[in-house]
Amino acid sequence: MTAVAEKLNLEERLKSIFGDRVRMDRIECKMYSYDVGALPGLVKPFLPVGIPSGVVRPKTEEEIFRLVKLAKEEGLKLVPRGMSTSGFGGVLPDNGAIVVDLSGMNKVIAIDKENLLVTVEPGIIWEALQTKLHRAGLDLILYPTSLPSSTVGGLLAQGGTGFGGYEYGLFKENVSEATVIFPDGELKTVSKEELLLYIADLEGITGIITRITFKVRKLEPEIHRLVSFTDSQKVENVLEAVRKADLPIWSITLQNPQAMRLKKQIPIRKGHPYEERNRRREPELPETYVLLLAYPASRRKDIDPGLEQMIQEHSGVELSEEAAEHEWQERFKPMRFKRVGPSLIPTEVVVPLARLSKVLNEIDEKIKHPLVLEGMAVKGDKVVLLGFIPHDERTFGFNMAFALSLSVIEIAKKHGGSSYSTGLYFRREAKNVLGTERYEKVKNFKERMDPDGIMNPNKVLGRGVIDTIMGTAATLEPIIRPFANAATAPFGEAVRQGKKKGIPADVAYYATACARCGYCVSTCEQFSGRGWESQSPRGKYHYIREVIAGREKFNPETVNNFLLCTTCEACNIRCQLDMPVEHNWMEMRGTLIHEEKRMTFPPFEMMAASVRGERNIWAGKKEKRANWVPEEIKPKIKEKSDVLYFAGCTASFVNTDVAQATVRLLDKAGIEFTYMGTDEACCGIPMKVAGKWDVFEEIFEHNVSEARKRGAKTIVTSCPACALVWKELYAELAKEKGIDYDFEVKHYSEIVSEAIKEGNLTFDHEVHQRVTFHDSCHIGRAQGIYEQPRDMLKAIPGVEFVEMEHNREEGLCCGSVLTLVGETPVAPKLGGNRLQEAIDVKADTVVALCPCCQVQLRDSNIKNQFNLKVTDLARIAMEGLGYDIEDKTEYSMEMWGYFEKFIMLMKPEVLADIMASLFKPMFDNMPSKMVSMMKAMKRTPGGLAMMEKMMPTLMPKMVPDLMPKVMPDMLQEVSRRVGPLPDDMEELMPDLLPKTMESLMPNMLPLIIPYITPKMIDYIQKNL
C-alpha cells in the first residue's frame, strides 16, 4: 500500500471509531505539536518529536479501548493530551503519532457529598469542575495555577500540586482511585498504591487515565492575607514556624522581589475606552518577598493569633486587605511576564523548606538576569519554585541565556532538591524525581506492559541526543553561566517595525508572546462550536508563528479560520497576558482581505454590492429604509437636533419592531431627536469584519456627513454594533484621516435607564414573563454596558428576572454573524448553547437588545427545537408602557431564510453546479476559435485529459468575459434555485448578482475549478 493509501485507510479506521472527531490534515496536526515550554532554536532539532499523523477526540472509554486495540494492530504510537499546559515536553508527539485529545471527556461522573469525594472524567478543566462543585456547596481541595485551562487528568499524569498544596500536598496523594486503559488494552480501576507507583507523574507512558476519584471539601468563605518580608531568611523562618505550630492554613504562596518589581512594568492592553476608564486601581505593593496566605474563615480563631505573632517575630509587614485581594485575583497569571519578552526562560524545582533561603540567595547571586520566582509551600517540608526570565527567542542570545534554567536546577539539587517534573526535557532527571526504586519498578512495568512502546514514547524513561546535550550543559553549567548571564535581552514590549512574512508587526509580536497557556481556548466561541485547536486563539497564534517561520502560507481555509471568529472578545478578557487578541484577528482581516485581496466569505460580496447600491445589507431598496417609522412618531422627528437616532440595517428592514419600540421609548423619555431617514446607510460593521475596509470607509464618510447635516452631537443607536462603530471605529478612522470627530455615542438603554432613575419614565403595565437577558458581546465586553438593560427589565412590573450562568463579562456569544455566514451549520450549536442556559434557569423569554443576536437566537431556537420566546428589550419595555408592538419574529425568520439560501448558493460546489447548467449559453458565447480548439481536442486521443489539465489556466481567462453574457441565464437559474424572493430583492437581483460575481470570481474560480472540470469535460464529450 502507498503511504497515501495507508493514511486514507487509517483515517477510515479511526473514523469508524471517532466519527468526525478525527483530523489528519497537516495544519490541524501541527496545532497539537506544542506545549507551554519553548526550547531554544539550537536545541529543538535534537528533540525526538514531530508532527502527529492524526488527532482524535474520544468521548468514551470504549472509544479509547478500540483505539488502543487499533494501535497494537497497526503499530501506532499514542500520545495522551489534556489541555497541553505542561511545559516539560510530556505532551509533545513523536513524529507520526496519534494525539489522543482527552479534553472532550469532561463530565462529572459522581459527587459524593457525604464522603466528600468527586469522580470525574480526565479531560474536565479545573475551573469548570470548581464551578460545578460550588453549586453543590463543595470546593476543590487544591488546584494548579493553570486552573482556567488545565485538566484533572493532566495534573495526575504530569504530577503536581497547586493552591491548597500546603494543606493537601500533591494532587496524587488525594486521589483514592483511578481507571486506566493500559497499553495491553486492559481497562482497570487501580488502587491508590498502584496509582502512586505506576500511573501518577508518569506522563501517560503506562496508560491513559479515564476516570479519577478524589477528595473535595466543603465550600466556605475564605480569608486572604498578604505579608511582606525584606529577606529570604525571614521567609524561611516564618514558614518553619507556621509549620511547627501546625497552623491549619490552606495555601501559602511566595513571590520574590523581582516578581513584585517587574509586574509593575507590564503594560496593560490598550482596550476599549470604557475599560481604560474603569480599570481597577493597582494597590501600591512593596518590592520585597511577599507571602500570600489563604484559609477558610472558620479557622480564623485557630490561625490568626498565632500567625500574627509569627509575622511580628519575623519582622513581617501585613499588607492591606485590598492588596491581598488584588494578589488573590491575579494568582492565575504567572506567565504574564511573557508580554514583555516576548519569551520566557522557565525553570521549576522542588527544594527543601530548610534550604529555601540558601537556594533563593544562591539564585540571586548566580543569575544576573531578572528572575521572577513564584513559590508554593507544599505539605511537609517542600517548596515548589517556578521561575521565569523574560527574554527574546528572536535573538541568538536566547540560546545562551536558556542555560540559566539548568543553573536553577543545579542549585536546587545542590541543596537536596530536584527538578519538578520529567516529561521529555528532564527525563535524565527521572531517577532523581521519582526515586531510584520507583524508577526501576516503572521501567520493568513499562517493558512488560508496553513492549512495543505505543504509549507516549520517549517520555520519562527514554534516552537520546537531547539528554546528552542537556547533561553536558548541566555539567558545563559553571562555565556556560557567565556567557548565559551576558546574553541579556531588553525588557519591554519589543514590537519590531514593518511586517514579518506579511504579518503586521504587533500581531507577530503577540503571536510570539502568547504563552500557550490555553486560558482562551474553552471559552472561545469559535472553538466551542468545533472543538479543534486551529479554531482557538492559541491555535491561531501558533499558525501565525508557523507563517512567520516560513513553514506555512495562508490558503483559503486558513484565512477562513481568522474570519470565522465571532468577534465576541471573550479571549481578550481571558488572556493572562492581557493581549488584544480579538483586535489582532480584526487586523488580520485587514491584511488578508483588504490588502492582500484574498477571499472573504462569499455572501459578504453580495452584502457589499447591496451596501454600495442600496446602503443596506438586506437587499432592500434604499427609498424604503424609513418605512418602519410609526405614523405618530413621524411628526415628532426633528429636521435638526443634538440627538440623532441611528436605526441600522436590521432594525430598518427586518426586525423593525426594534426601531419602532426604540423611538417610542425615546419619545416617552422626553428625548427630542432627528433621524437620517432614507439617507441613513449601514453602519458598516459587516464590511469591517468581512475585511472589506474600502466599503467601510465609503460608509463612514457618508454617515458622518449625513449626521453633521442634521446638527447631531449625540448618536443614539438600538444596535450594539452600530454604537461600537460610531463610538470607536469611525473615531479611529477619523483620527487616521485627520478629520475632527467628536460625537458622543449612546445606546438607548443608557438613556432609558437614566430616565427611569430620574423618575421621567415609569412602566405602568404588568408583563408576566420569566425573563433572562442575553448580553450582546458588542455592548457588553466591547462597551461595558451591562446594568442599564437589566435596570430596564427589573423596572417593569410583573417581570421575573433571572440570570443565566454566564452573564455580563462572561456572557456567551450568540454565535452570529461570522459563524452564521461563514459556517452556517455551526451557528445553531452556538446559539443552542446560549439558549440552553436560559432553559437551565427556567426562563420562558430571552431578551436581547441586538437585532442580529435576535435573528441568530430565533434561528437557533427553531433549529434546536426549543420553545423559548426571543424578544427585544425595547419591545418588552414598550409592553410595560401598555403598547403592543407587532412581533417581527416570523418576518425576521422569513428574511433570514432568503439570506441563508444565498449563503448555501455561494459554496464552490453549488456555484460549479450553477455554472454547469449554463454550459450551453457559455459555449454559444465563447469565441469560435476556442470552441473549435475544444472540438479538436475531443477528437484527439488523450486530448480531453490534456484539456482537463488546462482548465485551471483556461477558466480564469474565459469566465470574466463570459459571465456578463450568461448573466441573464444565471439570474434565471439562481431564481429557480432560491424560489420566489420578496419583490424588492427580486428587482435588485439583476444589479446585485453581476456585481457580486465580478468581485467574487477572481478568488472563487480556483475553488470552483475542481468541481466544474469533470462536468465540462463531460459536456464537451457529449455535446460538442
Ligand SMILES: Cc1cc2nc3c(=O)[nH]c(=O)nc-3n(C[C@H](O)[C@H](O)[C@H](O)COP(=O)(O)OP(=O)(O)OC[C@H]3O[C@@H](n4cnc5c(N)ncnc54)[C@H](O)[C@@H]3O)c2cc1C
Ligand atoms: C499558567 C500555568 C500555571 C501552572 N501552574 C501549575 C501549578 O500550579 N502546579 C502544577 O503542578 N503545574 C502547573 N502548571 C503546569 C500544568 O498546567 C500542569 O502540569 C497541568 O496539570 C497539566 O494539565 P494539562 O491538562 O494541560 O495536561 P497536558 O499538558 O496536556 O499533559 C500533561 C502530561 O500528562 C499526560 N496526560 C494528560 N492527560 C492524560 C490522561 N488522561 N492520561 C494519561 N496521561 C495524560 C500528557 O501526555 C502529558 O505528558 C502550570 C502551567 C501553566 C501554563
Ligand code: SF4
Ligand atoms: S473573539 Fe471570541 S470567537 Fe473570536 S477568537 Fe476571541 S474568543 Fe474566539
Ligand code: SF4
Ligand atoms: S492568547 Fe493569551 S490566554 Fe490564549 S494561550 Fe495565548 S497567552 Fe494564553
